[in-house]
Structure formats: structure tokens, C-alpha cells
Amino acid sequence: MCGRYRLDxxxxxxxxxxxxxxxxxxxxxxxxxxxxxxxxxHEPVLAMRREHGADRLSHMLWGLLPGWVKDPLESHRPINARAETIAEKASFRGPWRHHRCLLPSTGFFEKGHLIRRRDRQLFWLAGVWDRWIGPDGSEVETCCVITTRPNSLIEPLHDRMPVIIPDGLESIWLEPGDGAHRRALEPMLTPSPPEPWECQPLRPTPQKNRHQQLSLLDGATLDSGR
Structure with missing residues (x-):
């Protein structure tokens, strides 16, 4: 799964x-x-989405809150959605049809390792988002990261990795469409080729950063959307 990432x-x-x-x-x-x-x-994240024909940059909370939920305090808030079942599960199928998004990133973390592009360039995590509207008219926009099976670089660390949108296909990912269009997106839901990526073990940090270091190493209890 993808439980921690960076945008530096x-x-x-x-x-x-x-x-x-x-x-x-x-x-x-x-x-x-x-x-x-x-x-x-559950922190605010930067996201790109398309709504009413326009691409918009916004902040969303990481952890999907479906728009149909009655009590947001009682709702499960998955941070990941499995690519294999995203079109079937109740929490994800609506956002998959209508609310796809892109989350800019410069690296993600798995089991004490940082995975990033060899050229250090920004890349896009594939996501879905939704808008919850309360009885008083208040709005909360939330999102989650789509995951897929791992490539050969990630496989020794975890059995999932985030879906990464190939360069140049960002607009196609955001474009609304019918079932045929969504089926055309399915090849993007496969693992990214390992060659452009590197996996770097995290080095020990000074004591003042120990809490952050432990946070990177601990991902076992996160909501995964499985």
C-alpha cells in the first residue's frame, strides 16, 4: 500500500x-x-482534479469520506483503493467514475525505504476523491491513493505499490468519460516499470527527528482500503 509519501x-x-x-x-x-x-x-494533501470542464488545484484530506456517508465520525476512511476492485466497491466506484485526481509526489515510503525517480523529478500518484456535504451545508473534500501489485523493485518490501500515472497521460486520466473510457484507463492501473526508480534505505536520524523516523517505519496499522 502507500501509507507515507513526500512532496519536497x-x-x-x-x-x-x-x-x-x-x-x-x-x-x-x-x-x-x-x-x-x-x-x-488524514493530513491535507495537494491534488489536481477536473470538475465542470476545468482542472483545479486544491487541498484535500487524505482518507476518503464517501459523499453518501451519514455520520462522518463513524465512517471508515480508507487511504488506499485497490485497482483490481475499485470499480466494484461501494466507497470507490462513484469516485472512480466521476472523481479521479492526481497527487503530486517526489517519493513514497515502504518498510524503511524511500522510493523515488532516479532523475529526482516530480511524479503523479493516481487517486480518487469525493465531496461530503453536511446538513448545515459544510463541505469536506477527501481523497485516497490507488494501489496495484508491486513491480520487481517494490516486491521485496511490500505486495502493493501506488499507481503512478505515466508522463504525458495526466489529462487523459482526469478526463471524464463513459465505461469505454474507463476501460481504456485500465492499463494505467498496472505497476510502473522499475527501471526509472530507485529504492534508498532510510538512514538513522538525529534524536530530534526520531518521531518522524518512527513514523516512516510504522505503516502496519494504517487503513488500506482492502
Whole structure:
């Protein structure tokens, strides 16, 4: 599964990557952006989505809260959705049809290892999102990361890895469509080839960062959406 990841690129570099998507009012999101070495479940995450024909940058909470849930405090909040069953499970099939998203990342963590691109470039985690609207009209937008079987690099660490959208196919992933379009997306739900990636063991950290180090090593109790 994907239980921790990072987005530590600079604001200027992030703006360059997102430039073709950004709208004038998206500047507020970037104004509050700060690089993050560790992003954990149920924290705010940066996401790109398409709604009403426009791509929008926004913050969402990591942990999907389906729009049909009556009591959000009692709801299970999965952080991952399995690619093999995403079109079938009640929590995911609506978002899979209508609310796909992209989560920018520069690396993800598995069992004390950092996995990132060899060229250190930003990449996109595939996700789905939903909007919960309360009786008082309040809104909460949440998301989760789609996972698939591991490639040969990740397999020694875990039996799942995040789905990573290939460069140049981001707009196709966000594009709404019918069942035929979703079937055309299925090849993207397979493991990323291992060659562009590297797996780096985490080094011991100073005591002041020990809590963060332990957080990276501990992923056994996270909601996985299985």
C-alpha cells in the first residue's frame, strides 16, 4: 500500500510543473505551499482534479469520506483503493467514475525505504476523491491513493505499490468519460516499470527527528482500503 509519501520540491519548481494547469485563482494554493518531507494519512494533501470542464488545484484530506456517508465520525476512511476492485466497491466506484485526481509526489515510503525517480523529478500518484456535504451545508473534500501489485523493485518490501500515472497521460486520466473510457484507463492501473526508480534505505536520524523516523517505519496499522 502507500501509507507515507513526500512532496519536497520547491515552490518555483512546482509552479513550473503545474503551469499549464493553473488558473489565476489557483495562486492562493501555491502561496501557502511549503515542501514536505513526510505526508501522512488524514493530513491535507495537494491534488489536481477536473470538475465542470476545468482542472483545479486544491487541498484535500487524505482518507476518503464517501459523499453518501451519514455520520462522518463513524465512517471508515480508507487511504488506499485497490485497482483490481475499485470499480466494484461501494466507497470507490462513484469516485472512480466521476472523481479521479492526481497527487503530486517526489517519493513514497515502504518498510524503511524511500522510493523515488532516479532523475529526482516530480511524479503523479493516481487517486480518487469525493465531496461530503453536511446538513448545515459544510463541505469536506477527501481523497485516497490507488494501489496495484508491486513491480520487481517494490516486491521485496511490500505486495502493493501506488499507481503512478505515466508522463504525458495526466489529462487523459482526469478526463471524464463513459465505461469505454474507463476501460481504456485500465492499463494505467498496472505497476510502473522499475527501471526509472530507485529504492534508498532510510538512514538513522538525529534524536530530534526520531518521531518522524518512527513514523516512516510504522505503516502496519494504517487503513488500506482492502
Amino acid at each position: 520540491t520547491s515552490r518555483a519548481e512546482l509552479q513550473r510543473v503545474l503551469n499549464s494547469w493553473l488558473r489565476p485563482d489557483d495562486g492562493a494554493w501555491l502561496a501557502h505551499y511549503a515542501p514536505r518531507d513526510l505526508i501522512r494519512p
